[in-house]
Structures are given as structure tokens and as C-alpha cells.
Amino acid sequence: MSGMKRPGGELASRPLHFFWLADCSGSMYGEKIESLNYAIRSAIKPMQDVADDNPNAQVMIRAITFSTGAQWHIAEPVRVEDFKWQDVDADGVTSMGGALKLVAEQLDVSLMPERCLPPVLVMVTDGQPTDDFNAGLKSLMDKPWGKKAVRIAIGIGQDADLDVLQKFIGHNEIKPLHAHNAEDLVNYIRWASTVVLQAASSPASQVKDQVTSGVVPIPQAPEASNPDVDDVW
Amino acid sequence: MSSLLKRGQILHGSNTQTAYEIETFLGAGTQGEVYQAKTNGQLVALKCYFPQYIKTDPNCQQRLEKAISKGNPDSNFLWPIELVFTDKTPLFGYVMPLRADHYKSIVDLMKRRIDPGFRELITACLGLVESFLHLHAKGFCYRDINFNNIFLNPQTGDILICDNDNVDVNGVSGAINGTPRFMAPELVRGDAAPCTESDLFSVSVLLFYMLMLHHPLEGKKEADIRCFDQAAMNRLYGNEPVFIFDPRDNSNYPVKGLHDNALTYWPLYPQFIRDLFIRAFTTGINDVQHGRVRENEWRNALIRLRDSMVYCACGAENFYDSEQLKEGQQQVCWSCKQPLIYPPRLRIENTIVMLNHDTRLYLHHIDKTRRFEFSQAAAQVTRHPQDPNRWGLQNLSDQSWTITLTDNTVKTVEPQRTVNLNAGIRINFGSVQAEIRV
Ligand SMILES: Nc1ncnc2c1ncn2[C@@H]1O[C@H](COP(=O)(O)OP(=O)(O)OP(=O)(O)O)[C@@H](O)[C@H]1O
Ligand SMILES: [Zn+2]
Numbered sequence: 001m002s003g004m005k006r007p008g009g010e011l012a013s014r015p016l017h018f019f020w021l022a023d024c025s026g027s028m029y030g031e032k033i034e035s036l037n038y039a040i041r042s043a044i045k046p047m048q049d050v051a052d053d054n055p056n057a058q059v060m061i062r063a064i065t066f067s068t069g070a071q072w073h074i075a076e077p078v079r080v081e082d083f084k085w086q087d088v089d090a091d092g093v094t095s096m097g098g099a100l101k102l103v104a105e106q107l108d109v110s111l112m113p114e115r116c117l118p119p120v121l122v123m124v125t126d127g128q129p130t131d132d133f134n135a136g137l138k139s140l141m142d143k144p145w146g147k148k149a150v151r152i153a154i155g156i157g158q159d160a161d162l163d164v165l166q167k168f169i170g171h172n173e174i175k176p177l178h179a180h181n182a183e184d185l186v187n188y189i190r191w192a193s194t195v196v197l198q199a200a201s202s203p204a205s206q207v208k209d210q211v212t213s214g215v216v217p218i219p220q221a222p223e224a225s226n227p228d229v230d231d232v233w
Numbered sequence: 234m235s236s237l238l239k240r241g242q243i244l245h246g247s248n249t250q251t252a253y254e255i256e257t258f259l260g261a262g263t264q265g266e267v268y269q270a271k272t273n274g275q276l277v278a279l280k281c282y283f284p285q286y287i288k289t290d291p292n293c294q295q296r297l298e299k300a301i302s303k304g305n306p307d308s309n310f311l312w313p314i315e316l317v318f319t320d321k322t323p324l325f326g327y328v329m330p331l332r333a334d335h336y337k338s339i340v341d342l343m344k345r346r347i348d349p350g351f352r353e354l355i356t357a358c359l360g361l362v363e364s365f366l367h368l369h370a371k372g373f374c375y376r377d378i379n380f381n382n383i384f385l386n387p388q389t390g391d392i393l394i395c396d397n398d399n400v401d402v403n404g405v406s407g408a409i410n411g412t413p414r415f416m417a418p419e420l421v422r423g424d425a426a427p428c429t430e431s432d433l434f435s436v437s438v439l440l441f442y443m444l445m446l447h448h449p450l451e452g453k454k455e456a457d458i459r460c461f462d463q464a465a466m467n468r469l470y471g472n473e474p475v476f477i478f479d480p481r482d483n484s485n486y487p488v489k490g491l492h493d494n495a496l497t498y499w500p501l502y503p504q505f506i507r508d509l510f511i512r513a514f515t516t517g518i519n520d521v522q523h524g525r526v527r528e529n530e531w532r533n534a535l536i537r538l539r540d541s542m543v544y545c546a547c548g549a550e551n552f553y554d555s556e557q558l559k560e561g562q563q564q565v566c567w568s569c570k571q572p573l574i575y576p577p578r579l580r581i582e583n584t585i586v587m588l589n590h591d592t593r594l595y596l597h598h599i600d601k602t603r604r605f606e607f608s609q610a611a612a613q614v615t616r617h618p619q620d621p622n623r624w625g626l627q628n629l630s631d632q633s634w635t636i637t638l639t640d641n642t643v644k645t646v647e648p649q650r651t652v653n654l655n656a657g658i659r660i661n662f663g664s665v666q667a668e669i670r671v
Contacts, residue, residue, distance in 0.1 A: 004548045006351060007501070007567060008494040011343035011446055014461055055343040055380065056414075118462045148460040195263070202414065216463050219263050220285055 011055045016117040016201050017077060017107075018193075020063040021099050023125035023156075028090035032126055032156055035182040037087040039189040044083055047193040051080040057117055057201035062106070066099035068092030096129035096164070097136030104136070107145040117201045118216060119149040122192045123168055124185075128161035137167060150200045150216055154179055154188045177221055187222045195219050237266050237281045237324060244270070244279065244317040246328065248301075253279055253317060253328060262381075264290075264398070269331060279317060280398070281326035290408035296401050297327050306367035309360060310394045327398065336384035336393050339439070343380065343446060349387040351550040352542060356390025358440050359535040363605070364394055365436055366528035369429050374403040376427040378435035379412035380442075403429045413466055414448060415439065419521050421471030433525040437513035440531065444502065447495040449514045452477035452485035456492070476514035478507070501567045503541055503554035509534050532605070536597070540586040543575055553578070553587055577624070577654040581667040588614050588626065588654060588669075599630065599662035615651055625651035626660075626669075635661040 022036060051059040060077035064070055065088050073088060105111075107119060129136075140146035153165035153176040165176035177192075179185040199216050238244075242255045253270040260267050265282040287293055297313050305312030313327040341347045349357070361383065368375060375397075382396040399409045411420055411427055417434035419425040441449040448455075450469055458465045475485035477495055487495040499507065509526055516524035541553045549568035553575060557564055564573045577588045581598055594612035596603035611630040617623035627649065628634055634646040639657040646652045652660065656671035 004350070004550065004568065005348050006354070006550075008446055008497045010345050011442075012451070012491060012494065053338075053340050053381070055340050115456070115459055116461070118460055145460065148462055202412075220289075222285075 013056050013058055014115055014117045014201075015113050016057040016059050016197070017112070017119040018059055018061045018080075018197060019103050019106075019119065019121045020061070020073075021096075021103065021121060021123040022063060022065050022073070022088055023094060023096070023123075023127065024065040024067045024088050024090050024092075025094040025127060025130075026067070026091055027094075027127050027159065028156075030090070031182070033088060033090040035185050036124060036156075036189075037085065038182070039186045040085045040193075042186055043190045043193040044085060046190055047197060048080055048083070050194045050198050054198060054202055057197075059197065059201075064099050064102050066095045068095060070095050070098035070102045072102070093130040094125065094127045095131045096123075096125065097131040097133040099123075100133070100136030100140045100168075104139040104143050104146055107140070107143045107149070109144060112145050116145070119145055120192075120196055120200050121149050121151045122189075122196070123151070123153045123165065124156065124189070125153075125160060125165070126156035127159050128164055133164055133167075141170070150196060150218070152192045152196055153177070154185070154192065156185060174218060191222055195221075237283070238268055238279075238319075242319070244319055244326075246314075247316040247318060249315060251315075253277065255279065262396075265326060270328065276331045277314070277328045278311070278331045279326055279328050281317075281319075281324055284324070287325075292407070293398070294325065296405075296407070297398060299402065300373075300397065300400055301327075303371065303373075306371050306373065307364055309364040309392055310368070310397055312397050329395075329397070332384060332393055332395065335388070336386055336391075339380040339383050339385070339443065342385070342387075342443065347385075347387040349385070349390065351552075352539060353385075353387060353390035354443060355535055355539045355542075357385040357392050358443055359532065359539070360385075360390065360392040361394075361439065362436060362528045362531040362535065364392070365432065366532065368400070369403075369432065369528065372402055373400050374427060374429050375400055375432050375435075376407060377409050377411055377415075378432060378439055379415045383439065411435065414470060416470065417521070418471050418474045418518055421467055425521070430521055430525055433527060434513075434517060436528065436531070437510070437517060437526055441510060441514075444506075445495055445498040447477075447487075447492060447498070449476055449478075449510065450474050450485065452487045452492060452495070454485045456488040474514075474518050476511065476518070478511060479515055480511060481515075497567075501552065503538065503552045504556040506534060506538055536605075537584060540584065542589065543573060543587045544589055545569060545571065545573060547571070553585065555585060577656075577669055577671045579626075579660075579667050580670055581665060585670075588624075590614060590616075590624075593629075594626075596630075599665050599667075601664035614654075617651075624654045626654060627651040630662075632663055634663075637661070 059080040061080055061083045062077050063073040065073045151169050153168050155162050155165050155176050156179050162176050177188045179188055199218050238255045240255055244253045251272050253272050256269045256271055258268055264286045265280050267278055267280045270277050270279040297316060301313050301315060311329045311332060313329050316327050318325045337347045376399045384393040401407050406426055415435040415438050417431035420431050454469055475482055477485050477487050478499055513526040517526060543551050543553050545551055545566035547566060547569040549566055551566055551573055554564060566573055579586045579588055592614045593610040596606040596611050599611050613627050613629055615625055615627045628646050631648055636644050636646055636652050637659040654669055656669060658669045660667045
């Protein structure tokens with residue numbers, strides 16, 4: 001080698017904004033919230049690895065928690081390399097609509113970079129909204145970046161309102177993921193933070209008959225365990 | 234995180250009954266998980282498929298069996314060696330050679346985590362087109378050329394091609410359509426299924442990425458897209474593909490500040506390389522059947538490109554561009570912007586090899602019957618041991634050369650002897666004639 005570097009920089013890439021929407025209502029108290037914290041912490045490294053292997057995206061992460069009201073858990077976009085998860089607690093009711101409003105505000109054209117990859121929203125909940133979900137969803141879908149977002153939903157346990165989650169997703173071909181136990185939750189969270197992340201930025205090999213969310217093609221989700229056997233919740 | 238196999242688990246090869254013991258988890262993809270395994274003290278890689286993937290690809294096993302029985306196109310492929318099955322659970326997979334750690338992915342190249350010189354980079358490009366030539370010549374189609382399946386050794390430019398389990402006989406319908414950004418436009422549009430001709434398009438994209446660190450279709454049209462979603466990608470790569478350097482259509486020209494690599498690298502390569510890319514992404518887009526640049530053309534061009542390398546006094550690698558010189562333009566170094574000073578060159582038939590301080594010739598250059606053989610040097614540029622200002626070309630082959638000086642004196646250059654790099658000396662290598670130009 002001549003010892004002199006070739007000119008130019010890295011391959012040009014675009015930002016990808018990733019949002020966690022975590023249900024922290026009272027019904028999540030105990031094992032569920034601990035499992036959620038554990039699942040997200042366990043997904044960090046795989047998520048970073050996927051981002052690291054991805055030359056097309058700069059992944060930025062934020063998080064919202066919702067219980068009685070919705071608030072930013074991570075308000076400023078954090079680069080995935082620096083992403084850390086502070087555990088969340090459970091208490092209060094389920095202001096899911098409020099969470100959607102909050103994320104919608106940040107997806108406003110004036111606050112988003114001009115050129116981006118589709119944002120990814122991952123909602124995790126065990127119940128049903130106690131506030132005006134439809135108003136929240138409308139505010140999200142009124143934003144061009146909200147409409148373009150890849151929306152993934154994970155319902156925990158028997159009380160999760162899958163119909164509401166289906167509405168949030170907005171594409172019938174993609175179903176909410178139903179976690180029956182802690183292991184499912186870990187798998188789904190990992191899937192959302194790796195496979196979906198990858199699909200939204202540089203889709204992997206296209207398998208025939210892949211589900212398309214309308215925004216990007218989403219590979220198959222992992223299969224849930226048999227709900228009758230080890231439903232620990 | 235692995236989920237299918239456990240450390241210490243034994244899988245048996247279906248042909249040889251060899252026992253493969255699982256050691257470590259190497260990684261997962263969309264189709265399955267790959268492990269390091271051991272057999273008789275030898276390390277191999279073992280891929281195990283996700284059961285839910287196999288449901289979407291029922292021909293997988295048959296396809297692998299075909300690939301295994303036909304054998305690898307060349308040793309650059311980490312080709313399936315044999316199928317393996319687990320004892321009780323209905324899992325299956327295959328064994329292949331293990332990739333050594335010093336091979337890095339094209340993603341590392343794109344992110345500049347490895348930074349080979351031009352020579353090694355071109356050698357890697359050449360290795361790729363030769364391997365795909367061998368694959369296609371065997372009647373196979375690869376179907377899924379992309380960043381993650383190609384690895385290179387940045388020190389040498391040696392390459393490896395992984396993920397050979399989608400390879401099938403050309404024309405057979407398969408489960409994989411390709412990877413976005415690499416898929417030929419007719420595949421993106423859904424007009425055609427993967428085949429050799431679509432592989433050729435992907436090869437051109439890969440070469441463009443490697444040489445220019447940019448995608449050939451991402452120019453102004455990409456800049457105008459706010460949200461880069463499926464619809465946008467379909468438009469850019471499928472329905473309205475326009476080459477960023479299409480000489481007859483500048484609607485997709487690169488945008489300064491966004492597509493700087495393309496603007497930096499494009500003028501740095503000689504015209505014959507640019508012409509080939511122009512053809513690959515104009516005619517090659519419009520004429521799916523007959524318009525694509527084939528591997529043998531890439532091979533000749535890449536060899537010529539490597540032979541065109543010259544060093545500027547500042548140390549930067551530049552490329553001699555005879556077409557630019559014919560037009561009377563002076564070439565300047567891309568790094569220091571000073572006019573390039575050329576070393577002596579060897580005109581071999583109708584090609585030019587620049588004779589730099591470290592240039593080597595191979596059988597490819599001096600023996601018509603041994604084209605594309607680069608394994609052993611047949612000549613090298615050397616400096617006279619007593620007079621550092623005298624440069625020569627040393628005969629490293631086992632055949633004598635006959636040289637004719639400008640006064641028509643004829644001499645013999647025996648193996649290990651050296652001929653001065655003086656203008657006008659003609660060298661007869663046997664089947665090939667050459668002349669030194671200064
Ligand atoms: N022969 C090998 N030696 C070492 N590592 C390997 C080998 N083959 C694959 N790997 C690693 O295993 C992981 C998964 O492999 P691979 O990408 O082939 O899986 P896949 O399911 O085919 O994925 P894809 O979605 O790219 O098709 C990757 O990290 C890859 O680098
Ligand atoms: Zn220079």
C-alpha cells in the first residue's frame with residue numbers, strides 16, 4: 001500500500017429516528033415492568049450491532065412513557081451507540097393517546113431533519129387506553145412523518161387491547177405481536193429493535209411474499225410460544 | 234443471541250456422517266444462525282435455518298444439495314460442503330469453510346473502518362468479477378449480491394463470497410428476490426425474476442460502490458426525497474432509474490454536500506472505466522437482455538486500471554488516462570493538484586502498463602496462453618545495485634527474453650537478468666511483443 005488514504009468520506013447516510021412508547025401504567029407493576037426493562041436492556045447490544053453493520057442509516061433513539069399522562073423518558077435524540085436504558089416504574093392509568101400526541105409533536109416537519117429514513121415507532125402495552133386514543137392517533141397520522149412511520153406494537157398478556165394496537169399499526173398485513181411471557185417479550189423487543197430497524201433503513205434480502213407495511217417491507221416476526229403452556233402473567 | 238443450537242451440541246453430516254460439534258455463535262441473519270463448529274480438530278462454519286424460514290423456502294434443501302454436488306466455482310466462495318441435521322428436532326443446515334477474521338465486510342469499507350489503497354481495492358474488484366464469472370459460467374445465478382455477502386482482506390485485496398445458499402441454477406425460481414439498492418430495476422418493478430442478467434446489474438452496482446463509495450442512482454432525485462421509504466426506493470431504483478453521470482441526462486446529477494464521494498471519485502478514474510459504468514447504468518438499464526456489462530469486460534477493464542496506476546511525488550495513487558492525454562489535457566494529481574509525472578511504461582500489444590518502482594508483471598502480461606494468471610510474478614521493476622538512477626525490468630520467468638535495441642542490436646535477457654528501462658527497447662516475451670516508452 002502507498003500509505004496514502006483514498007479521498008472522500010464514508011458512504012452518505014440518512015438519520016433514522018426510533019421511538020420507544022412504553023406503557024408504565026399500574027397494571028404493568030411488578031414482573032411486567034421488570035421484564036420490559038430487562039427486554040429493552042437486552043436489546044441494546046443487538047440493536048447497536050445492527051446499526052453498526054448498517055451503512056445507510058444514523059440511528060437516533062428517543063423514548064416516551066405513558067401512565068397517567070405521557071412524558072419523555074428520553075427527550076433528546078440519542079445516537080444508538082450511546083443509547084442507555086434507565087429503568088421505568090409502573091403507576092397510574094394508560095394515557096396511550098397522550099403518548100401518540102407527544103410523539104406527533106416531535107414528528108412535525110419543522111422539527112425533523114429535511115431528509116430522513118422512515119421513523120420507527122414501537123409501542124409496548126399491556127392494557128387499553130384510558131384517554132382519547134383516537135385523538136392521539138389522529139394527531140400522529142396528520143403529520144407526514146407520522147403517516148410514513150413504521151409502527152410496530154407489542155401487546156403483553158391477556159388484557160392487551162389488540163384491536164387498538166391494530167389501529168395504531170394501520171396496516172392489516174402487520175399484526176400486533178402478542179407476548180404471553182417474558183421470553184416472548186424479549187424476543188419481540190429484540191426483533192423490533194433489530195430486524196425492523198434494519199428493514200426501515202437498508203432492507204435485507206427480499207424474501208418473496210414478505211409483508212409490506214406500506215412504508216417498508218417487514219420480515220417475519222418470531223413465533224410466540226404456546227400461550228397455554230407457560231403464560232406466566 | 235443464539236436460539237437454535239447449543240455449545241457442545243453434535244450435528245451429523247449427511248454425506249460423510251462426520252460429527253460437527255458446535256462451539257461459538259457467530260451471527261444471525263434473516264434465514265438462520267451461523268456457528269463455529271469443530272470436526273477432527275478443524276474449524277468450520279455451520280449455518281442452521283430458522284424453521285419459520287424453511288416454510289417460506291421449501292426448495293432450500295434441494296438447492297443446497299445441487300450446489301454441494303456441483304462443487305464450488307472457485308475457492309473464493311465459502312461454498313456449502315455438506316448438509317447437517319440435528320438428531321431429534323427437525324432442524325437442518327449446512328457446513329461451509331470458516332471465514333478468517335482478517336476478512337472484512339464491504340460495510341467496513343463503506344464506513345471507512347478499513348481503508349485499503351487503490352491497488353488492493355482494484356484487486357478485490359477483480360477477484361469479485363472473476364468469481365462471479367466462474368459462478369455464472371457454471372450455470373449458476375447468485376441472486377443476492379449485497380454488502381453483507383462479500384468480504385475482503387484490506388492488506389491484499391483477496392476476497393471471499395459468503396451466503397451461497399441462495400445460489401441456484403439460472404432460471405429456476407427461488408425464494409429470494411435480492412437486496413434493495415442492488416436489485417436490477419426490472420426486479421424492483423416486479424417485471425422479472427432474478428437471473429444471470431440481473432446478477433450482472435448487481436455486480437456493476439457493487440463495483441461502483443467499491444470504487445466510488447456511492448450508489449450509481451443516488452443523485453438529485455435522491456436528494457429531493459424527504460422520506461426514504463419503499464415508494465421512494467421503488468421510484469429511484471425501479472421505475473425511474475437514472476445514472477447520476479448519464480452524459481445525456483443530468484436530471485439525477487450528484488448534489489454537492491450530499492453526494493460528495495461520487496463527485497470526488499468519478500473524475501479520478503480514467504475515461505475507459507467511466508465509459509464502462511456509463512454503459513452499465515444507461516444501456517444496461519434499458520436493455521435488460523443484451524445491454525449489461527459482462528464480467529469478462531469488467532475483468533479486462535479492472536486489469537487495465539490496475540496497470541494504469543502511477544504514484545505522484547506526494548505519494549498519492551493516480552491513474553494514467555491515455556484518452557485525456559490524447560485530448561491534450563494535462564493530468565493533475567487528485568491530492569496535491571500538481572501535474573502528474575509519468576514513469577516509464579511498457580506498451581504490450583495495445584495495452585499500457587505503467588512501470589512504477591514496485592510494478593510486477595505476471596504471466597498474464599507476457600504469455601498469451603496464460604491470460605489472467607497473476608499468481609506468480611514474471612518480471613519486476615528493479616533498481617541497478619550500483620547506480621540508483623538506473624532502473625530496469627528484471628526477468629523473473631524461466632524463459633529468456635529477446636530484446637531489440639533502438640539501433641536494432643538484438644540481445645538476450647536470461648532469467649534473473651535485467652533490461653534497462655530505455656525508450657524504444659522492444660522486448661519479445663515469446664508469444665507477446667512489448668516496447669518500453671519513456
Ligand atoms: N462462513 C462463515 N464464517 C464466519 N462467519 C459467517 C460465515 N457465514 C456467515 N457468517 C456470519 O453469520 C452471520 C449470519 O450469516 P448470514 O448473513 O449468511 O445469514 P443469513 O440468514 O443468510 O442472512 P441474510 O439476511 O444476509 O441472508 C453473519 O454475521 C455472517 O457474517
Ligand atoms: Zn500528488
